[in-house]
Amino acid sequence: KLGIAITGSGSAVPDTSLDNQALTALVETSDDWITTRTGIRQRRLALPAESLSSLATAASHQAIAAAGIKATDLDLILLATSTPDDLFGSACQVQAQLGATKAVAFDLTAACSGFVFGLVTAAQYIRTGVYQNVLLIGADILSRWVDWQDRRTCVLFGDGAGAVVLQASKSDRLLGFALKSDGSQNHHLNLAYAPSSQELVPGIHVTKGTYQPISMNGKEVYRFAIQKVPEIIDKALFQANLSVDKVDWLLLHQANQRIIEAVAQRLDIPQHKVISNLASYGNTSAASIPLALDEAVRQGKVQPNDIIAASGFGAGLTWGAAIFQW
């Protein structure tokens, strides 16, 4: 079996930040409500001149440099996002901006689970010997897709990008994983197509494409997360043949501090092993795990050989966990 290692990480967020107090000018809310219910204090927002591919490219430059390779060494670029600049995909634009001329690039959509799903997808290409050097990016600009008049959602999200380089390695550092989805619960969290019908020629109607802003049943998503995330981490740990006390860092999708704490408690993982940067960035969807990972690496928290239990969860509904050694 061919091994996989994460050999570099990077991240990028827009410069502009918006704190909870500023949101009170838009909707009936308060810093106290947002902080106590979610743990979020501020979020970064992409300005009109910024793009998903420019954020993704900035994060990728860092990850490639940290891995000590060149963009031209890359065989594959996977961009996990739900908010591409172009519905046809943005991975090829990132490829062009990086000058990764040898790589094949495509987008992968699994909402807030996108990074974990991408990690497992990238790993299959490496395990089978097809590719050796893979760039995986998680990036989202959800600020472009929320209704800024809807206090149930607009306070939660922020923009950002994170990236990792995965390489073929003699020692296999992806120790276990598990992925799940349940489309029967899809209606709890959507960024849905909103068709408007037009008669093209007499008797033939087509629909024009636009999208509705994010809609979410927060309570249901909350319930889903605190039940399914501990289960899937347990499953991935079992596959890795590891007990939970061997986990050095719990790295969850950054959606809500209460979810993070409840999952840690259910798994019996102490708070000092929990990575959280939700207060600064809010929910950055597919970016949240690689963004938090990169910060923890650069802060010197995550050390070589540390074992990380990562889990993403969100729309689909989708959820997944990956256990890897740094």
Ligand code: ACO
């Ligand atoms: N400010 C003030 N009041 C608010 C706000 C707000 N921003 N939002 C909602 N409220 C009100 C509600 O209207 C409700 O009022 P009511 O009782 O008069 O009807 C009250 O606060 C309580 O609302 P709840 O929805 O019950 O609040 P809850 O404690 O469930 O917290 C939250 C809501 C934070 C959204 C929580 O349910 C949550 O985090 N859910 C999970 C979301 C999540 O993890 N999403 C991740 C996936 S994202 C992805 O995949 C893209």
